[in-house]
Amino acid sequence: MTTTPSVAVVGGGWSGCTAARLLLDRGYRVHLYERDQQLGGHSRSEVLGGVVFEPNGPHIFHTSDSAVAEFVGRYAIGRPFEHRVLTEIFLEDEEEPRYLAWPPQVDQLRELPLWPRIEKELENLPATPSTANFQEYSESVMGPTLYGLFVREYTVKQWGREPHELSADFAPKRLDLRSDGNTRLFRDRWEFFPERGFQEVIEQIARPVPVTVGATLGLTDLEELAREHQAVVVTAALDDFAGRPGSLEWRGIRTVSRYVPVDDPAATLTPGYQVNRPSLRRPYTRTIETKHATGQRIGATVVSEEYPGAPHRHYPVPTVDSRNERLNDSLKREIRETAPLPVFFCGRLANYLYINQDEAIAQAMVCAEEVDAFLASAGGRTEGAS
Ligand SMILES: Cc1cc2nc3c(=O)[nH]c(=O)nc-3n(C[C@H](O)[C@H](O)[C@H](O)COP(=O)(O)OP(=O)(O)OC[C@H]3O[C@@H](n4cnc5c(N)ncnc54)[C@H](O)[C@@H]3O)c2cc1C
Incomplete structure (x- = not known):
């Protein structure tokens, strides 16, 4: 009698939680390991004095991929939202800034x-x-x-x-320049924002999956994982995972969030959910006021300023010579060659790609298929696994 194969998943953002859930639904045993004390990864939302806000920057869900929309729709009640980004522009000889659409509109x-x-x-x-x-x-x-x-x-x-x-x-x-008078940033078929942000959605996806939080795993942990699991899905940044922090270049952000009471429960303080602030007069790149997207009616709001240059792995750095992408590929090879069990990669960090949430989910779907195909061909699937 064969036992049901088990898969370890490293990282509990969109890609790790999606891959873990899909593999569990296919009948595998799965265990998810997350470094932080909660799931959600970069798209995490939090609540301050009752106001939903986003500690890692604005996260609008938008996609034209029907499989991704259907998957997320199973777990999310999204408020329809049309994301319109404003840019604060200072012109010579003008005291006050102007707020113009991003991308710029010719009109x-x-x-x-x-x-x-x-x-x-x-x-x-x-x-x-x-x-x-x-x-x-x-x-x-x-x-x-x-x-x-x-x-x-x-x-x-x-x-x-x-x-x-x-x-x-x-x-x-x-980047774009537009002349159609439509100031919506995205043109995808589906676009929404959950009333409580994405935290609950991602947690709901992972709900039946056994999870260990506060667990930072790396290459040296694979020996131990191999005793229990037949495959591992890695969604962590590979320089970190391979024990070579600093070898890949990353750009991180830090947000400073301010809770402000307001008299009118519908009131907001900034002109839009996301206002880009390109001028060097501002040390931050943009402001985010998630209340515009959630539509909360509450006697307060939270405005976050986003400061670039923090020591976090948020953005891959796509230089002209593709140096980092090549190094990431060689880290994948090295990890696969030294690992005592098959390793699969997905997500923004492990693949070193500047991708959106829907693309991270789509990658996790492909990754789950690959793991399933591998384990099935290795003859490990039981009758329970479909
Ligand atoms: C500022 C900003 C704004 C964005 N806005 C949007 C937007 O509006 N719309 C949109 O669709 N997308 C947006 N994105 C992209 C979106 O955040 C990502 O595509 C998505 O969160 C990627 O999910 P992931 O699971 O691949 O990675 P992550 O969310 O980064 O998850 C990785 C997880 O792995 C954990 N981890 C890392 N290393 C280890 C380890 N060694 N052991 C265990 N756990 C580990 C981390 O703690 C994290 O929870 C934005 C990104 C940024 C940076």
Whole structure:
């Protein structure tokens, strides 16, 4: 008689919880190990004095992937939400900032005193964007004036390096110039925000999975894991997991959140859920006021300022030479070669990819399929596993 194979999952964010739940639903034994004291990973939400807020920055769920939407829909009651990002722009000779849509909308730009210059630059844009680096891509999509107003200083603050040192690879998903008058940031089929944020949703996905919190696992723990498990899914950052912190470059953020009582329960303090603050006059990159997205009616609000450059593994750093991506691939090979059990990778950290929540979930779905196929071919599946 064969026993039901067991899978260890390292990391309890979207990708780890999704992979763990899908494998459990297929009949495997699963155990999830999370470094923090709670699940949720980067998308975690918290509550301060009754107000839901996001300690790791704004997290709107949006996708056009029907399998992902269906999966998340099983666990989330989402409030329909249309994410519109504002950018705080300071113009010469004007005391007060202006708040313009991100991505920039041509109709709004026509109202600016700088419009004649912007218009001339837009007329001279190349037919296809440059892929040389992030700066050249941006300038070839919106011209140097808009690049200067919306992108340059934000990028320098966010990434801590000059935009020409960064790869253009991630730019098409993040940068645009629009003239359709529709100020929604995302154009996906599904878009929503849960009333209590994502914490409860992710916890609900992992609810039947046995979990150990406060457990930081690494390469040296695999020997012990192999005694109990037949495969491991790793969603942790691989420089950390392999015991080589610092070998991969990361960019992290820190948020400073302020609880403010308000008289009107519907009141908010900032002009939008997410307001980008590119100017170097501000040490932070943006403000987030999650109350705009949850629609909570409560006599307070929480405004968070997002400061870049914190020592956390939040963003992979996509440089022009793809140095980090190559190193991540070699760390995967090294881990697989030395591990005493089969290792599978998924998620934003382990794959060193600048991806959204829906993409992390989609990766976990593929990963669960791969683990299932592997264990089935190894002959370990029992009748209970389907
Ligand atoms: C500032 C910011 C804003 C974002 N906004 C959006 C948005 O609006 N919409 C959107 O769709 N996406 C957004 N994203 C992306 C989204 O956060 C990620 O795609 C998603 O959270 C990735 O999930 P994950 O499980 O792959 O990684 P994570 O959420 O990082 O989860 C990894 C988990 O592994 C744990 N862990 C790490 N190392 C170990 C270890 N050695 N042992 C055990 N556990 C470990 C961590 O504690 C963590 O819980 C944003 C990202 C950032 C940085």
